[in-house]
Amino acid sequence: MTDAGLRHGRASLGLSFGVQGVAFALLVTRIPAIQDQYGISDGLLPVFLAAVPILAGAGSVATEKVVARVRPSVVLRWAQPLVLLALLGVGAGREMWHVAVALGVFGLAVGALDASMNMLGVSLQRAYVRSIMTGFHAAYSLGGIAGASLAWAGARWELSLLASYLPVVAVLLPVALIGSRWYTEGKGAEGKRPDGAEAGAGAGAGAGGALSFKLLLPLCLIMTFAYIGDSTVSNWSAKYLQDVLGSSEQLATVPYNLYMVTTLLGRAVGDLGVRRFGAVAVVRGGSLLAAGGFAVVAVAPGAWVGMLGFTMLGFGLCVIVPQTFAAAGRMFPGNSDAAVARLNIFNYVGFLVGSPLVGALGDAWSYRGAMLVPMVLVLATLVYARAFGPETARYGGGHERPRTADVG
Numbered sequence: 001m002t003d004a005g006l007r008h009g010r011a012s013l014g015l016s017f018g019v020q021g022v023a024f025a026l027l028v029t030r031i032p033a034i035q036d037q038y039g040i041s042d043g044l045l046p047v048f049l050a051a052v053p054i055l056a057g058a059g060s061v062a063t064e065k066v067v068a069r070v071r072p073s074v075v076l077r078w079a080q081p082l083v084l085l086a087l088l089g090v091g092a093g094r095e096m097w098h099v100a101v102a103l104g105v106f107g108l109a110v111g112a113l114d115a116s117m118n119m120l121g122v123s124l125q126r127a128y129v130r131s132i133m134t135g136f137h138a139a140y141s142l143g144g145i146a147g148a149s150l151a152w153a154g155a156r157w158e159l160s161l162l163a164s165y166l167p168v169v170a171v172l173l174p175v176a177l178i179g180s181r182w183y184t185e186g187k188g189a190e191g192k193r194p195d196g197a198e199a200g201a202g203a204g205a206g207a208g209g210a211l212s213f214k215l216l217l218p219l220c221l222i223m224t225f226a227y228i229g230d231s232t233v234s235n236w237s238a239k240y241l242q243d244v245l246g247s248s249e250q251l252a253t254v255p256y257n258l259y260m261v262t263t264l265l266g267r268a269v270g271d272l273g274v275r276r277f278g279a280v281a282v283v284r285g286g287s288l289l290a291a292g293g294f295a296v297v298a299v300a301p302g303a304w305v306g307m308l309g310f311t312m313l314g315f316g317l318c319v320i321v322p323q324t325f326a327a328a329g330r331m332f333p334g335n336s337d338a339a340v341a342r343l344n345i346f347n348y349v350g351f352l353v354g355s356p357l358v359g360a361l362g363d364a365w366s367y368r369g370a371m372l373v374p375m376v377l378v379l380a381t382l383v384y385a386r387a388f389g390p391e392t393a394r395y396g397g398g399h400e401r402p403r404t405a406d407v408g
Contacts, residue, residue, distance in 0.1 A: 006127055009184025013120050014139040016080060016179065019172050020113060021143020022150070023087050026165060027106065028234075029151040033161055034090060038099045048099070052107040053348035059111020060348075064341035066112075067119065072337060073183035076116035080176045082109040088169045091161035111348075115341045120183060121322075122329030122336050127186030131274035137322040138267030145260050211335045213342070218384035219324050219331070220346045222283075225377040226320040227350025228357065229290060229313065232374045233259050235355040236367070237310055240297070244367050247303035255310040262314025270319045279323045279388040287381040290316025294375030298368050320381065321347070327388045 027034075035045055063075055086109055089102035121136045147168075154164030234256060242252040266286075273282045293312030300306040328343045329336040354374070361370035 005182075005184055006124065006186065008182040009120075009186065010124055010128075010132065012179040012182035012184075013117065013124065014136055016076060016117055016176065016183075017121075017136045017139040018143035018146075019080060019176050020083065020110075020117065021140040021145075022147035022168065022172060023083055023143075024110070025144040025147025026151050026168060027087060027090065029148050030154070030161060030164070033155065034099065037161055038093070038096055040096070040099075048103060050352060052103055052110070053351045055104055055107030056111035056114070057345045057348045059108040059113075060115040060341050060344040061111075062108075063112045063115040064338050067116070067337045067341070071185055072116040072119040072123075073180075073185060075112055076120065076183060077177075077180040079109050079112040079116060080180070081173055083113055084169045084173050084176065088162075088165050091163075091165035111344070114347065115344045118325045118344060119337045119340045120185065122325055122340055124184065124186035125326055126329060126333070126336075131271040131279070131323075131326065133326040134267045134270035134274065134319060134322040137318070138264055138270070141260060141264035141267055141318070145264060148257075148260065211332055211338050211342075215331060216328065216339055216342060218387040219328055219343055222320065222381050222384055222387070223324050223343055223346040224350040224353070225374075225381055226317055226324070227347055228354035229294070229317050229374045229378050231351050231354030232358050232371070233310060233313055233317075236358050236362075240367055240371075241303050241306055245300055245303045245306045247306075251303055255307050258307060258311050259314040262311050263318040266315045266318035267322065270322070273319070274323065279327065280385050282319050283323050283388050284382055284385045286316045286319040287378050287385070288316070290320075291375045291379045292316070294371050294378065298371040298375070317378070323388060331387070 031045075031049070034040070040048060063072075066075055083106060086102050086106035090099055090106065093099050093102060117136070121133050125131065125133050150168060151164065153159075154161075237255040237259065238252040241247040241255055242249060270282065273285075277285075290313050293309045293314075293316055296309030296312060297306055298309075300309055325340055325343065328339040332339040357373065358367075358370045361367075361373060
């Protein structure tokens with residue numbers, strides 16, 4: 001693989017992460033409009049919302065099987081347009097079964113998309129022999145901010161879902177298809193770097209990287225904890241600020257925006273931290289900062305202190321997910337695609353568990369107390385932080401960097 005090929009592959013994959021961020025944000029931020037368009041009752045809405053991550057998990061499981069026969073880049077090339085078309089279908093339908101089918105396709109395609117994107121990211125990071133994974137997730141955060149802004153504009157101008165989604169899909173669909181021409185696998189089928197050297201093996205690589213769920217389990221738990229924290233912010237920050245901390249309705253929309261912006265900023269510089277200090281130290285630091293953010297939110301006397309806590313959460317949680325995928329690739333260098341696909345399932349587990357968990361605890365106990373539960377779970381990441389190492393030269397230690405390491 002040439003240096004130019006790796007640069008093009010990195011850019012096209014970053015574009016794919018960004019497009020996915022836009023699409024997902026356009027869906028989740030317009031849920032009230034979707035509910036109104038299809039007449040979905042409050043009792044039925046949780047069923048629709050739960051179906052998407054459940055089907056996404058199924059799509060991730062299926063992707064593990066498919067990539068045994070075709071390359072992850074092939075899966076990604078077709079999954080991303082399918083996600084965009086399913087989003088358009090959500091906006092275009094009128095009957096309840098229309099949205100059910102569209103969301104079903106969206107969920108399955110998102111599972112395949114998330115898994116294949118992270119498979120390619122892990123393989124490219126191995127080729128670069130330095131941390132670049134967090135940068136891909138920064139592109140996703142940037143896309144999420146753009147998608148949420150477009151959704152806000154659509155709601156502000158009272159556009160229909162179809163009018164909001166059609167121009168975005170019309171632009172992003174050809175962009176994604178053209179960009180897919182440069183998708184690049186950064187490693188060979190046997191977990192080798194493009195220069196022929198053995199990929200850096202982490203703990204449990206053993207036997208050519210044979211996949212062991214027992215060894216992968218700590219990373220699965222960390223992924224679940226991180227997404228419980230993330231879903232807590234996305235689903236409860238506005239309600240918490242308004243109902244518990246007494247903010248205005250307008251001010252209550254600010255914490256999630258702050259969270260998204262700080263997630264982007266943290267991921268933009270996260271790879272530099274991994275190269276300098278190593279993934280173990282960065283994940284530990286992020287976990288402590290996120291736990292501190294939940295603690296500040298739980299004891300905040302007012303809205304502005306609460307927003308400080310949500311800001312800390314963005315900087316803390318943002319590095320955990322990309323580094324968890326990267327750690328799975330190091331742990332099983334000969335079977336990283338399967339490891340990423342299985343790990344990706346726990347993304348959706350955390351998403352499913354987080355929101356109802358905080359809601360149930362808030363109703364039964366208090367919302368301040370409920371914030372302490374994700375705090376404890378994020379702190380539990382410290383127990384498993386060693387799963388992010390050992391690392392070869394901490395991604396960027398001069399003498400172990402091959403020729404491809406100075407690409408891009």
